[in-house]
Amino acid sequence: MFLTRLISGFGDLLQLFFPSYCIHCSDISGAGQSLCSGCRVKLIGLDELEGMDHYLKGLFDGRLPLERACALYAFKERSPIQSLLHGLKYKDRKDIGREFGRLMGEDLKEWKVKPDFIVPVPIHPKKRRKRGYNQAEVIAEAISENSGIAVRDIFERVEHSGSNTKLSRWERWENVGESFSCRSIDESAYYLLIDDVLTTGATIEACIGKALQNAPGSRWGVYTAAVVWRD
Numbered sequence: 094m095f096l097t098r099l100i101s102g103f104g105d106l107l108q109l110f111f112p113s114y115c116i117h118c119s120d121i122s123g124a125g126q127s128l129c130s131g132c133r134v135k136l137i138g139l140d141e142l143e144g145m146d147h148y149l150k151g152l153f154d155g156r157l158p159l160e161r162a163c164a165l166y167a168f169k170e171r172s173p174i175q176s177l178l179h180g181l182k183y184k185d186r187k188d189i190g191r192e193f194g195r196l197m198g199e200d201l202k203e204w205k206v207k208p209d210f211i212v213p214v215p216i217h218p219k220k221r222r223k224r225g226y227n228q229a230e231v232i233a234e235a236i237s238e239n240s241g242i243a244v245r246d247i248f249e250r251v252e253h254s255g256s257n258t259k260l261s262r263w264e265r266w267e268n269v270g271e272s273f274s275c276r277s278i279d280e281s282a283y284y285l286l287i288d289d290v291l292t293t294g295a296t297i298e299a300c301i302g303k304a305l306q307n308a309p310g311s312r313w314g315v316y317t318a319a320v321v322w323r324d
């Protein structure tokens with residue numbers, strides 16, 4: 094009791110000297126919180142959207158044989174989830190990726206059939222050097238810490254897309270045009286591919302397609318922090 098009060102008191106004190114600001118509206122948020130409470134309630138969990146399971150599965154119908162396709166949140170433009178993803182990708186906010194991964198890891202614990210390995214979607218080495226990290230890897234590592242399932246880094250980007258101004262807005266998010274190489278993998282394993290946001294599914298299709306060429310018996314699922322939802 095005393096310890097809880099001490100810790101919460103310490104949090105208040107930290108907040109007083111080092112206030113955190115909401116990444117979406119710049120209002121003061123709780124200590125260590127990337128969103129204020131007003132913006133947090135605007136996040137749309139996929140469990141709140143009717144038909145989303147079918148939408149996600151349908152997105153890959155006839156393209157990939159997936160065991161499972163899921164996401165934490167629906168992505169809407171100019172919404173708090175866009176600010177979170179932007180912060181994670183471009184503003185060194187790895188804490189946001191770790192929080193996504195924590196939630197995804199907690200969810201994974203409830204799955205009846207669990208994947209054997211967590212696999213991050215890779216980014217090109219040039220981009221990684223510039224950014225300092227791969228956001229999908231940050232999420233994957235946090236999932237692993239919370240679920241106990243090991244991370245396997247099996248894909249590599251092999252071609253840089255260069256200028257991608259001709260691509261559509263959604264395609265640019267995913268940098269289609271790059272291709273992947275896949276290390277040798279276990280035919281009998283179930284892999285869960287992790288990314289920050291799912292838009293057209295082109296990146297995921299390219300990765301898993303490559304893996305299935307090399308190991309047709311491997312099983313695959315997809316889990317992203319957000320999925321573009323056009324209603």
Ligand SMILES: [Zn+2]
Nearest residue numbers: 115118129132
């Ligand atoms: Zn806010």
